[in-house]
Amino acid sequence: MPDLPMSQGVVIIGGGCVGGTLACALAQAGLQVAVVEAREPLQDWPADSVDLRVFAITRASERIFRSIGCWDAIEQGGLSPFRDMHVWDAGGTGEIHFDCAELGEPTLGYIIEQRVIQSALNARMQALPTLRRICPAELVGFETQDRGVRIELGDGGVLEANLLVGADGAASRVRGLAGIAVEAHTYRQDAIVAVVTTELPHRETAWQRFLPTGPLAFLPLRDGRSSIVWSTEKTQAAALLALDDDAFLERLSEAFAHRLGRVVAVEERGCFPLQRLHATRYVTERVALIGDAAHVIHPLAGQGVNLGLLDAATLAEVILDTHAAGRDLGLLRNLRRYERWRRGDNQRMQLAMDGFKNLFGETATPLRLLRNAGLSLVDRSGPLKQTLARHAMGLSGDLPRMAGTRF
Numbered sequence: 001m002p003d004l005p006m007s008q009g010v011v012i013i014g015g016g017c018v019g020g021t022l023a024c025a026l027a028q029a030g031l032q033v034a035v036v037e038a039r040e041p042l043q044d045w046p047a048d049s050v051d052l053r054v055f056a057i058t059r060a061s062e063r064i065f066r067s068i069g070c071w072d073a074i075e076q077g078g079l080s081p082f083r084d085m086h087v088w089d090a091g092g093t094g095e096i097h098f099d100c101a102e103l104g105e106p107t108l109g110y111i112i113e114q115r116v117i118q119s120a121l122n123a124r125m126q127a128l129p130t131l132r133r134i135c136p137a138e139l140v141g142f143e144t145q146d147r148g149v150r151i152e153l154g155d156g157g158v159l160e161a162n163l164l165v166g167a168d169g170a171a172s173r174v175r176g177l178a179g180i181a182v183e184a185h186t187y188r189q190d191a192i193v194a195v196v197t198t199e200l201p202h203r204e205t206a207w208q209r210f211l212p213t214g215p216l217a218f219l220p221l222r223d224g225r226s227s228i229v230w231s232t233e234k235t236q237a238a239a240l241l242a243l244d245d246d247a248f249l250e251r252l253s254e255a256f257a258h259r260l261g262r263v264v265a266v267e268e269r270g271c272f273p274l275q276r277l278h279a280t281r282y283v284t285e286r287v288a289l290i291g292d293a294a295h296v297i298h299p300l301a302g303q304g305v306n307l308g309l310l311d312a313a314t315l316a317e318v319i320l321d322t323h324a325a326g327r328d329l330g331l332l333r334n335l336r337r338y339e340r341w342r343r344g345d346n347q348r349m350q351l352a353m354d355g356f357k358n359l360f361g362e363t364a365t366p367l368r369l370l371r372n373a374g375l376s377l378v379d380r381s382g383p384l385k386q387t388l389a390r391h392a393m394g395l396s397g398d399l400p401r402m403a404g405t406r407f
Ligand SMILES: Cc1cc2nc3c(=O)[nH]c(=O)nc-3n(C[C@H](O)[C@H](O)[C@H](O)COP(=O)(O)OP(=O)(O)OC[C@H]3O[C@@H](n4cnc5c(N)ncnc54)[C@H](O)[C@@H]3O)c2cc1C
Pocket: 013, 014, 015, 016, 017, 018, 019, 036, 037, 038, 039, 054, 055, 056, 057, 137, 138, 139, 140, 167, 168, 169, 170, 172, 173, 191, 193, 229, 272, 273, 290, 291, 292, 293, 299, 301, 302, 303, 304, 305, 306, 307, 308
């Protein structure tokens, strides 16, 4: 396998949604990029099937996908805009409602299958002449040197680059090999995911009910069905997974308070353990972490991949600015700007998710009454509600250029 030139080369381990986005952003600006990906993704699938993994994608992420030339392919692959969002408390009458019209936006965001995003990214990666995708291949080790980093792959291949990026997910090998520690916390919860059919139409609305055991979300799909994410304690999740379809549908309809009538059909069910994880550093000499390799958060607000895409857009900006100034891409002093820009934001989002989870897990009456009153108050307060909504859509804060560009 030929080596990458030491100058201007970036090697990204992990070609998922986050790594693939960074690769496209750098290669479309002419940088030499190699993406090492362990698993060959699905190329095609039955037309009436829905991926168990779907993402709520923010408007900021839409802008990022547009700026790397992927959005048209994602639209063609299929997406479902959501224009309203209802969040309410199972332990009272508190409710909050967001409507895109109130915010002067055409949508609040989109529900998109992971495989649709992945396939759009793969097509774009293949079209970029300075991007080399190496798949299937795995990182087994690396060594930082004076002028670059030497990367060893499982098949004995070697790559050399100025900068190594870990976009290799929650169990990141790059992070481990770089000796970067993590702050980890298990929620002792699992998320059950499934595609379901409801008696009543979803009305392009994302729904979330907070139960004392965890949140239950119904996300609208373009074929009229909904994708559910039901976060709950591990023993309850195991019991729910063991139920036959009829019993599961009954429990699900009850847990959702029949908000869309009865849930009448369910496809295959999947289950994901939930954890919070944060790398103590995002960068070391010639190494940077992005996406789940750097942080994993509770899925209750559907922010994980969106934060990862902001990491990718921010790191791309830092690398391109460094390159334009003729400086070494891998030097720690240049990479620190990326860490300063993103780590605090990601930490604040993690803390906010934990705050919501704990608040809604409280069953004591005074706290329950207080949070219900709080929800209703926020719902009636225009400016505070607007601020919350714009933040959830990724449209506020210190955004990288790719996420701030209006199309
Ligand atoms: C139930 C659930 C629901 C969620 N819903 C949402 C949502 O609605 N919205 C949202 O924004 N987020 C959501 N998330 C979070 C989201 O799934 C993750 O944040 C996102 O998938 C992380 O993307 P990534 O590219 O960083 O990592 P991954 O998706 O984990 O990709 C890592 C890639 O690296 C490759 N890889 C790993 N190790 C190696 C190696 N050694 N060598 C080569 N390649 C390697 C893997 O094959 C993989 O392709 C949800 C999570 C869960 C659990």
